Amino acid sequence: MPDASPPPARRPRSGPRRDEAARLAVLHAADDLLVELGFGALTVEAIARRAGVAKQTIYRWWPSKGEILLDTLVEDSAKRLPVPVDTPTADAVRGYLRALARFLADDPAGKVLLALLAEAQHDPGTAERLRTRYLAPRREAERALLARAIEAGAFAPAPALGPDALLDALTGPLVYRALTGASVPEDVADALADALLGPAAR
Amino acid sequence: MPDASPPPARRPRSGPRRDEAARLAVLHAADDLLVELGFGALTVEAIARRAGVAKQTIYRWWPSKGEILLDTLVEDSAKRLPVPVDTPTADAVRGYLRALARFLADDPAGKVLLALLAEAQHDPGTAERLRTRYLAPRREAERALLARAIEAGAFAPAPALGPDALLDALTGPLVYRALTGASVPEDVADALADALLGPAAR
Amino acid sequence: MPDASPPPARRPRSGPRRDEAARLAVLHAADDLLVELGFGALTVEAIARRAGVAKQTIYRWWPSKGEILLDTLVEDSAKRLPVPVDTPTADAVRGYLRALARFLADDPAGKVLLALLAEAQHDPGTAERLRTRYLAPRREAERALLARAIEAGAFAPAPALGPDALLDALTGPLVYRALTGASVPEDVADALADALLGPAAR
Amino acid sequence: MPDASPPPARRPRSGPRRDEAARLAVLHAADDLLVELGFGALTVEAIARRAGVAKQTIYRWWPSKGEILLDTLVEDSAKRLPVPVDTPTADAVRGYLRALARFLADDPAGKVLLALLAEAQHDPGTAERLRTRYLAPRREAERALLARAIEAGAFAPAPALGPDALLDALTGPLVYRALTGASVPEDVADALADALLGPAAR
């Protein structure tokens, strides 16, 4: 009667845990390389070199370099481009759109978003993860913001567009301009709000 | 008796001219590979293999694989997504936007456009050439169409948006939806036109 | 009590060491290709293919394909064409010359020597390394053999030729015959010894 | 009834004959490239470029670049290293050996001979043609010279070596020294003659 004794399935863990310093070094190295040298220079080897980290350490924790960028994007845009869910006013909505314009035009993390949108065209895995971890949650928050602002009477939105299409109509042009290398001034954000959400009832 | 002066003694070239069959084989091979296997499989070696052409022949005529895609995009969208410059009516504008939605959703050349927009984020050269050879001329035609339609009283456009911003507001959301993997139904095109150009004054 | 001092704390390397199996596979593949298909088929790609090895592995360890051949030559001729330094007799010298004739005529490694002599005419680097790693050490051993044989009275060598010129006179004709596609019978080796070292005073 | 008139069967030639200027340009370009840049730079493309000649012109007249070198070697060494067949004296023989040493050490055509010997190791066709067009005829003349010199009592050659082996013994060491990058002083030629043809009976 072997193995009857209790020492059960799990033996939780021993050994060192994940090295936070290495994690940050990789994230920063990826960010820096993207901004300094462009996406072409963003190879796993280059990140490992720059971060002073072994390649294996990267492959152990990230399934692809897209996922590294996604980590930086999620962390950075939570900090620097929050959706103002708690203040569903017209000003908050307009302010968010302006912040998005600035994010795309100036913030390094904006470049990361563009790079990930690009990479998503080439790799379905990246597309899926970008949607799941970034686009969908953010869209959810944006939708909530807008719904509560409309409910509060801040806007009289155009009737023809549903909530999602409306948000695409507000944010899509900003992203499109950034993707095509055009400038993304804050006025454009304002003008879009005026045209689509009703004349500045602020 | 025109051209009486003697032909000016030029001796331009001898030797064989560019092989049109090879050019087309490359273009089609690139297109097919992109649609069938995705951008990841779109290597110069694979194009050459599929086209039955030597790599050197590709490098002789195209500076990068982006330029190959650009050639197919320019040729295909001249055929399948013409800007109706000669009929500046409300219907023509709405029809063009619907055609753009279909182009992005269904046409293989739509995939090429998305791939090039993506590649442009990674490579400044591709960005520049995409702008020069595709985006700028098309935008020029679109601008002309819209101007003449407004002049003819077909629309009463929103005041806050200039011509370029207006076109970004009309086409940007469609492209953005395609880039994020969302569907691009023709209704969205209609709704955008309604919202931004004034309620269907047709 | 030697080595009382503590081992000097060196930490040479971690990670995987050089793969001996890969090294031998490359050496044998090069050898085989040269013998079976001739020098023209001896490309780095073909060696890699035949050895089941990545090209990069070859470039990691050998600066050129000449160096690969040199490795096989050094190892093979240490085994199959040793200089009999320990028995400085007339018989040993004559036997060595006969062995050289056989080596050039029949041994695959003889073909390697001829190929390297040829390659050395085309590439100064190969010339230098062939001299340093093969010709010079071998010549040194030959010189020692001959000197001790003469000292022991085994020969009364021709006066006009110094040691090096004498060895060139003995071995040069054999190599030259091999290079020009002539046969290299052992008699020629004997006849050279007779003519240059004095009539078989053994 | 056509062609009844005398102009008989053969139609000798029409169109331009072989362009002698192009032939010489190719020969000189090959020679120059070999001396200036080494064998590695001696490609058909480079020869054509340097000679200002189309590649096809080279392929039309020479089966390989070895044949080009062979043409220059045959022409140059007929001029600069003639076998003194008409004066079968000891001095003539010794002079010829000294001239061979100088040819190998200093003459550009000597480099061509070494390059061809090398190329012959890699390519059987070159080997065959080198033998047929250069080595064999020259050896024939050398043999005749030596035979007549011996007949005239100029030498009492070593008995063990037949005529061919004797010539290999005289010339082989000189070529071998040149191939291994050693110097080829004229003394060596003299010493070989002394050792193999009997003590300077001049």
Add this chain to the structure above:
DNA sequence: TATTAATCGAGACGGTACGTCATGTCTTTTA
């Protein structure tokens, strides 16, 4: 306090694609 197991830097490995070069054949135009 030893054992044990996971992490880490390093880097070798089999691959694939890169962009360049030379090969030898061919086609077009000029002389």
Add this chain to the structure above:
DNA sequence: TAAAAGACATGACGTACCGTCTCGATTAATA
């Protein structure tokens, strides 16, 4: 019809990354 020009299919060059792997050394929790 020879020659210059040069496009073409082929295939090797040497380099860069890919993602996997193995090596020792290090570092925690477990026993």
